[in-house]
Amino acid sequence: MKNNFNIIGQPSIQHQIIEMVEHDRLPHAILLNGKLGYGGFSVAIFIAQQLFCKEKIENKACGKCNSCLKAIKLIHPDLHLTFPTFGKSTSEDMLKDFREQISENPYLDMNLWMTGLDSGNKQGNINKNECLNISKKASLKSFEGNEKVFIIWQAEYLGKEGNRLLKLIEEPPAHCHFILISESTKLILNTILSRCQIINIPPVQEKDIYELALSKTNDDELSQELSYIANGNIQTLQQLIENGSFGQAELFLEWMGVCYLGKIPKILDWTDRFAKLSRESKKQFLDYGLYFLRELLMIKAHSKSPIRLPASDLQRAAKFAKLVSVEMVFYIIELVEESIGFVERNANDKILFFSDSLKIATQMKRL
Numbered sequence: 142m143k144n145n146f147n148i149i150g151q152p153s154i155q156h157q158i159i160e161m162v163e164h165d166r167l168p169h170a171i172l173l174n175g176k177l178g179y180g181g182f183s184v185a186i187f188i189a190q191q192l193f194c195k196e197k198i199e200n201k202a203c204g205k206c207n208s209c210l211k212a213i214k215l216i217h218p219d220l221h222l223t224f225p226t227f228g229k230s231t232s233e234d235m236l237k238d239f240r241e242q243i244s245e246n247p248y249l250d251m252n253l254w255m256t257g258l259d260s261g262n263k264q265g266n267i268n269k270n271e272c273l274n275i276s277k278k279a280s281l282k283s284f285e286g287n288e289k290v291f292i293i294w295q296a297e298y299l300g301k302e303g304n305r306l307l308k309l310i311e312e313p314p315a316h317c318h319f320i321l322i323s324e325s326t327k328l329i330l331n332t333i334l335s336r337c338q339i340i341n342i343p344p345v346q347e348k349d350i351y352e353l354a355l356s357k358t359n360d361d362e363l364s365q366e367l368s369y370i371a372n373g374n375i376q377t378l379q380q381l382i383e384n385g386s387f388g389q390a391e392l393f394l395e396w397m398g399v400c401y402l403g404k405i406p407k408i409l410d411w412t413d414r415f416a417k418l419s420r421e422s423k424k425q426f427l428d429y430g431l432y433f434l435r436e437l438l439m440i441k442a443h444s445k446s447p448i449r450l451p452a453s454d455l456q457r458a459a460k461f462a463k464l465v466s467v468e469m470v471f472y473i474i475e476l477v478e479e480s481i482g483f484v485e486r487n488a489n490d491k492i493l494f495f496s497d498s499l500k501i502a503t504q505m506k507r508l
């Protein structure tokens with residue numbers, strides 16, 4: 142059976158978990174922390190398999206026995222999933238949707254999950270009833286064998302209700318394991334944080350992202366570029382490929398070019414075309430812009446570390462670097478960072494980027 146939860150990269154995390162389970166040292170409450178695109182959910186399923194598997198091979202879950210298969214399909218009766226829902230509904234009410242979405246895309250993030258639910262503008266949360274359900278399930282006997290695993294996806298959304306789980310997480314009933322998944326420990330209640338062992342999930346290594354990109358695009362140079370921009374995040378890579386909005390370098394350099402020329406009709410033409418892109422593509426364009434500008438600074442600083450740009454972009458970046466000062470690059474970085482916030486808040490992009498262009502052209506003393 143195809144296992145979408147196969148972890149991509151992360152060899153040291155896998156090794157660490159196998160060791161901990163083997164020596165019975167797995168903490169009863171773990172917080173997997175890192176961008177969801179680094180693969181935290183797959184790591185959680187990997188831990189569940191390690192605990193459930195009945196036919197391990199060299200201490201590693203076999204991935205084939207009944208217990209493993211049920212874990213992979215997210216239907217193991219001792220695997221309990223909690224995730225943000227909206228209104229009064231609990232995770233049980235929305236389990237079918239969640240199973241489908243996360244099996245399809247293990248790197249799912251909160252935005253995609255809520256959009257997929259057609260939740261309107263409702264805020265997601267993990268509510269009181271869900272916390273009560275977790276307590277109840279933890280007190281019941283396990284269905285198969287011994288271990289029970291509770292995965293709490295996006296534990297940031299526990300809010301103050303999370304305090305209901307403190308005692309449970311501190312002294313879990315026998316054979317209960319809590320695996321919390323978060324993107325930022327800053328948003329987790331301190332009371333919860335102090336009771337969990339934190340395992341940081343690092344970005345996926347560039348070579349693994351490159352392999353993945355190559356398998357999807359069959360294009361070597363493009364895969365190089367995608368793996369730079371994805372920055373260790375598989376969800377970002379997937380969106381870049383799905384939206385077909387890679388090759389942002391072209392559009393970005395073109396933007397810098399029209400600003401440098403300082404000809405209003407050309408600037409207007411560029412902003413017109415830019416405004417027609419999807420919001421997601423615009424955000425990716427700006428992300429790429431920041432990435433490009435930071436590499437540009439490295440060029441300006443005659444950095445000894447390699448410039449992480451594909452050969453074709455590198456040549457043009459080197460040319461552009463000659464035209465702009467370090468201060469200028471910092472100025473554009475600040476402007477782009479600000480614009481990311483505006484694009485996220487649905488500003489009028491045409492006006493925003495027209496005004497940004499004029500600011501850059503003025504700063505370049507081309508207007």
Ligand SMILES: [Zn+2]
Nearest residue numbers: 194203206209
């Ligand atoms: Zn197995």
